[in-house]
Amino acid sequence: MPPPSRYGRGPGPKVRQRTPGHHYNGSFLPAADRAEILTWLATLKPLWEERYSKHFPPPPGQTQRRLLRPVYWLGNWQFACLDYYRPPKGVKDRCVRAEPFPPVLQRQVEKIEALARRMFRGPDMPPRWHLNTCLVNFYGSRLEDGRWVDTARVGEHKDFEPGPVASLSLGERALIQFVTSTRPGERDAVVLEQWLDDGSLELFGGVQWKEQTFHRVQRVDTREGHVLPPELPDFQTRRVNFTFRYVPDEHVIPFAKLSPEAREDVRPYMRTLAESSAFFRAELAREQSESNPSSPQTPAR
Template sequence: MRKPGLYYDSHFLTEADEKLLVQWLSSLHPLWENRYSKHRPPPSGEVQRQLLRPVYWLGNWQFAFLDYYRPPKGTRFRCVRAEPYPSVLQKLVKKMEKITFQQFRPKDIPKGWKLNTCLVNFYGSHLGTGKPMDVARVGEHKDFEPGPVASLSLGERAVFQFVQSQGRGRPSRVVFQQWLENGALQIFGGERYKSHLFHRVQRVEKKTGIQFPIKVENFKTRRINFTFRYVPEEHILPLKEFPSELLEDLLPYVRELAQHSPFFASEIKNI
């Protein structure tokens, strides 16, 4: 399926690549992040909260308390240099970039654009002492990184919607929705789908019974999504270049990552 500014291939991922991806994913130790921190506290009237799902980043890590990457103003000290892509993702990213240059208008692809950043989201249910709590959803938002965004899905299919905001206190209007299937690639960009509309994951099915072997305690993962974006290299900084107060907030997360990641262990030594 292809619309101007939107590309979808339901069979992008081969069985062999899917097997390699799942094998690599089983080696990760995703993080549970909090939205705020000691030096970036909650705004007045809000409280500290944990993100709905565990995450992992490649290329750079946009910690939630740093408020993500939001150009043109929100670019300084937002992106911490992170692990490079594993070989299976390097190959897939090259294919995604080639498709993007073939399918999207040159004016919608900024100079220097490449898919050098990836957010891995783990969708599923909290498993506590009571009834499991399904948190497999994402509220409406925009991705502010410049240029097209590529999304690769594994596991149960999800309802993905592009929506038009109707103003504060009013439900958004669904402009377009589609199922994101296992192994599917979605790429969106341009004025309409990237700049004008918001997008959200409304729900994730529970039909196949799949459970990925992800190292997250008390969490059952049934869908994994890779969202590839572009961040200019000058806005990606090594850990040692962050100011001391932000470094204080970052270190607990990075120390947790360093227990299983030689890359982050090395970053700590370089401070």
Template structure:
């Protein structure tokens, strides 16, 4: 008698899920915490950032461009026009002090840090490592002139912040892939792919996942019909992802302590953030205070 067809993930896929240095938990968030985080997210005022600025202009032959999606940062804000955090050389005037994690997020971060310290050792867990920066990415469709264009993807990249990286997902599921690279400019094989579900945690670190592979978000589903807050006039959000990383505290800089050029480049963003955030209003006010005698 023939065996019934196998259902569910293939054995090969299950093996990939058990890859050392990569952890996935589809139901990490409780329903209560998930609801509380979504309520908090609905009160944010994301930014549409431009890629370049006066002191960091486009390369020859390229033009100014807006990022694919609105974003928000916690802990420290890595503005695109400051070229993000790129150690070992790109560390100064890159990470601007930002709002702390709300209590419901800090509880999740504490649990993730405990898990990471069980998973990673030695050089894979740098001295002083803790998750102190969070990028909130809004995935969906943006309004371009009179039509909606799907921008729910992220190209191949590496996270340069040292140590493990964690992410929490909300809304539609997304397909993330890790791909190898043996020649400059070429990507070879997909070594791991994972659907990131609503309420899930992904945690990865170590040489294989941080240095030897790139990762990308290939697509975001539309099957569940999510339309998440905050509601924006020129963007429809169907997925939100929170990516937590570590920046050495010595490299986190208050706005008032940035170089003159960096402050000039991000002042407009800070002023926009201050309209919806007491934290950023205080940061701008701190710059205006005379130095202590």
């Protein structure tokens, strides 16, 4: 589907600064860059991850479950079964080095970083902050027992990476809400809600949006009829979201440097990624080489 005519026009009426620490630009992404991103997306093979693993089993009373959507990570991969990145204590064996941003996304990152440095100062902007990790979420419907089930949502959560967070959206518009919590397990008041349009940028940071509130994706529209790449046998994507964050570089490690238990848990994922990625083939070869120094390293193809 061709992009709406508003792309590439510049800010216009869809740019708005609702409140300090939150910025929204509904026409951030130029048409040519949008098309280039879609071409790149078609080359990906996202992962379906399980929430738990052998060394990180389900809590008592819970069972293994697959995530609601396929995902891909750039910069570093935070596997669900390693419990993501949760400083101050949850930093070891959490962020596995992954593929760099493609040029078209790196261009967006440079613009976002410049904007963020104008918006945020002091404790809201860590000294070495730069956007070095990106979670690519695929929102849509999953094929279950012969029927399509809509799984396009995300529950209340916080992004624990320090500093501002940027969200770039493609496809159907999505409703994001920031909510407060006065008691564990309850989310009472919607502080801010925003429809995220195709080609839009949302940037947020500071104590209110990173620490005092949770955020969630309540729903994703279907009215525009977007179907986005890549083609997947059991999933139909109508929205793709890129969430850019900062992880201190010292906390990002190659697969070969993970603990033996963590490597065992995520090795099947690494092998799946290596089937279509020279980067991950090289990471597996590096682990083999470091484990067996006398054996020749298999070159990445």
